[in-house]
Amino acid sequence: MEFNRRDAPFVTPATNVQSIMLQVLYALIPAALAYVWYFGPGLILNFIVAAIFCAAGEAAMLHIRGKSVETGLTDFSALVTAALLAFALPALTPWWVTATAALFGVVVAKHLYGGLGFNIFNPAMAGYVVAMVSFPMHMNLWTAPRMGDLDYHYMTILESARYMLTGTFPDYLSFDAISRATPLDTVKAGLRNLQTFEEIRVNSVMGDFGGRGWEWIGNYIAMGGAWLLMRKIIRWQIPFGVLAGLLIPSAILYFLEPGIHASPGFFMFSGGTMLCAFFIATDPVSAATSNKGRLIYGFGVGFLIFAIRTWGSYADGVAFAILMMNMSVPAIDYLTKPHIVGHDRGPKGLS
Numbered sequence: 001m002e003f004n005r006r007d008a009p010f011v012t013p014a015t016n017v018q019s020i021m022l023q024v025l026y027a028l029i030p031a032a033l034a035y036v037w038y039f040g041p042g043l044i045l046n047f048i049v050a051a052i053f054c055a056a057g058e059a060a061m062l063h064i065r066g067k068s069v070e071t072g073l074t075d076f077s078a079l080v081t082a083a084l085l086a087f088a089l090p091a092l093t094p095w096w097v098t099a100t101a102a103l104f105g106v107v108v109a110k111h112l113y114g115g116l117g118f119n120i121f122n123p124a125m126a127g128y129v130v131a132m133v134s135f136p137m138h139m140n141l142w143t144a145p146r147m148g149d150l151d152y153h154y155m156t157i158l159e160s161a162r163y164m165l166t167g168t169f170p171d172y173l174s175f176d177a178i179s180r181a182t183p184l185d186t187v188k189a190g191l192r193n194l195q196t197f198e199e200i201r202v203n204s205v206m207g208d209f210g211g212r213g214w215e216w217i218g219n220y221i222a223m224g225g226a227w228l229l230m231r232k233i234i235r236w237q238i239p240f241g242v243l244a245g246l247l248i249p250s251a252i253l254y255f256l257e258p259g260i261h262a263s264p265g266f267f268m269f270s271g272g273t274m275l276c277a278f279f280i281a282t283d284p285v286s287a288a289t290s291n292k293g294r295l296i297y298g299f300g301v302g303f304l305i306f307a308i309r310t311w312g313s314y315a316d317g318v319a320f321a322i323l324m325m326n327m328s329v330p331a332i333d334y335l336t337k338p339h340i341v342g343h344d345r346g347p348k349g350l351s
Contacts (some may be wrong), residue, residue: 017076025076027279037146038212058078084124091142092142093164101128106127117285132319180204184271197262209266211269211270243268267306271309290337293335
């Protein structure tokens, strides 16, 4: 008699890396559409360039390490890194800057630490910081939001592609015609020039709470994050911790001295706050793992963002906050290790 055999695993998991990464990408689509509407098609071009070089770096490293290239590319983790980079970079970023960020994030920050599941640092933020430090001029090429200005020129995809590939604009166009300071830069510069926050709010780049355009992008990112929470792709502790770490100190200072400090709503709806809270800080590999540890990790990220925006040299600070807290994850995990049920901790908390 012949029996049919089945090898482990005997139960197919409900989710895998591929499905998780795809759902993260799906959750970013509404925010991507809002981004393109307000700031032009540069996000799409950034994503294409980042995806090409992330995939190329992933394939090269997997081949060098003797791993399956097909398996590594079809888990879509490289595309998630590319998508986060596309959101973080200015809409008019030259292709070589995007390529540098993508290759560093995948090759150095990810594979030199062992690949998916072993990287200490968030690959997208590591690549972004390298680009920001190496190419500071190109990392400040932010376009103005679509807001009804008479002199505003909405960049077409061909105009954006020309600049990204060659670094030049058509003869009828200059960067001054399409650029504006970001809301974070505007507030930081205004406060340093002894303007009050209410005086700064009359600037055309400012919206109801945060930056014009950025508010709606933040709303759609939060909607995507809520969908990931409902799907149990991410846990609530890190987003809650990030927002609490940012909003609590900003609310205290704004309550005490509203003239010289930005409002909590501005901190929440400007820059990369929402993207950080729901899509960057929640990276399951480089973040803390216990429930208490996730709260501490998220709060640390949020507080560092507030500190850098308030007292630091950089306008946003999300990437630096993430990388600094990535370094603290081993200590956080060690100190917040959950107690095993049924084991006596002993007099010194040891089992």
